[in-house]
Amino acid sequence: MVSFWNLAPALNALILLVIAAVIVIAAAYVLGRVLGALARRRPWLDLLRRRTRVPFLVVLSVILAWIALAATLPLTDPGAVLMRHVFVVLLVLSAVWAIGSVLMFAADIGLSHYATDGSDGWQARRARTQVVVVRRLIGAATVVIGVGAALLTIPQIAALGTTLLASAGFLSVVAGLAAQSTLGNLFAGMQLAFSGAVRLEDVVVVNGEWGYIEEITLTYVVVRIWDERRLVLPSTYFTQQPYENWTRESTAVLGTVFFDLDWGVDIPRMRAQLDRVLDESGLWDGAASSLRVTDTVGGYVQVRALVSADDAFKMFDLTRTVREEMLLVAEHENPEGLPRTRIQTIQRDGEQLPRTHRAPVGGAATEDAADHRSRGDETRPIPVIADADADEASAADARD
Structure with a gap:
């Protein structure tokens, strides 16, 4: 056991924890200065520093704190076992976090190879879509693996895990039936990311609505409509229903x-x-x-x-x-x-209206005269005039 000036174990532990904190702060300062200087020539080092600085400092803090407490506290067997389990869980979680940060850094490095000035816009949007989905997968996998690995350090839960693995066939069937829709959207989201069918900022027409892809997740896609509305659709919609993509190969x-x-x-x-x-x-x-x-x-x-x-x-x-x-x-x-509507009338030479047979003056119209009424208006017969008057009218027309 480490002891300073024969102090109590708690004070010794406190002193070592302070020393560990100073080491962590110094390491963070030195690492930041070194990577900052190197990042002037290699910009990707600055991204690495920002992505991995906190998780690696957490890993270092857990290790140094474990060493400080184990070297100063005279714990009995139950207490030592409990402390060891606590620090193992913390170390596993922080290590998985650090590994996930490195993987996200690698994904961001892949995206940085594409131009962002519009010269290869559709390729950049495709890479961005894939990186977004991969980052979400990395985040979900980090949480699941970290929690699972931490739980497996406990003997009772490890035994339960062995029992569950023995019946994995039955459980997989039950889980598949229960989460069929969720799993379908999950795989559809991955398919959209890597097939290139739709990408972030693609202009699409969906359900008669014109807009562009604003967000692609593992389970749904958000389409921003031209009037600032959001149309949220399950990922399976874009693998099962027709839609228009105006910018799949080019934005033009x-x-x-x-x-x-x-x-x-x-x-x-x-x-x-x-x-x-x-x-x-x-x-x-x-x-x-x-x-x-x-x-x-x-x-x-x-x-x-x-x-x-x-x-x-x-x-x-x-x-x-x-x-x-x-x-x-x-x-x-x-x-x-300019558009206009035309109406043209035509008068043919020598064309006359059909004549009707008139009854004598003062007499009733005959049945033949009634049959020769104007067909333009069947409700009002043409007034009846004498044949003599008709002959005089014809003669006047001829003189004219």
Whole structure:
């Protein structure tokens, strides 16, 4: 037993604990200074220091505290066994924590190889998605393994674990049936992360809603709708249901703007106007632009403008800018192309209305005369006039 100046064991333990704390603080200071100096040439060392500093200091603290108490406290067998179990559990938990931190550091190093300036955006988003899911798996595995290893240090629980392993077949069936939905979402989340079907910040259309992937977890996916709503879907939705992914291979998208115009529209002038609007918008990526007549229906000419942009957000603004500017230009420079409705009447030479047989003046209309009433209005018969009057009217028309 270690003793200082024949002091009581508790004071000796306190002195050694203080010495251990000083050693830990000094080690943290030295390690931080050394890694900080080396990180100027190797930036990944700074990330390593930030990820692993706390867990490794905890491991060192547990080891030094165990040594200090074991060297100063004269414990009996039950007390020594209890202290040993406590420090073994703490050491196992802190060691698993440190190992998990190293694994997370390795995942972050893999992500750092991708550019974040947009030059390889879709690859970076895919790597980010995978790293997020891997980090969640590492965190969950760290907790499960740490707690399981700590419990197995207790003899009674270790014996129980052996019994459970003997009946693992039955338990696995029961657990599989009970957690079928949860396990399905778990494996679906892993499949989404490594298959590349969807990635963080992908623009998608799900259930008729347009938005982008905001978060991918082991069990659900969060889609941020354009109006700031969140659509939370189980991971199995993206493996079992159809959806649109606008940015799977590239963020660039095409957009269309349709115009229903009159036959007098000047198409060459519209093409020149479209080029000018795209150049001045600042949203066009220069990849594609065209203006074509796509249909002629109902007395109108349907014109389609095709444009391109770097991403869906710029496309949303670009299509509306093109629509507004083209309409304003058409109103001032090409008004004959604005949509209108035409009505044309035609009068044929020598065409006369059909004549009717009239009854004598003062007499009743015959059945034949009644049958020759105007078919345009069956409810009101044409007034009956004498044949003589009709002949005079015809003669007057001929003189005219």
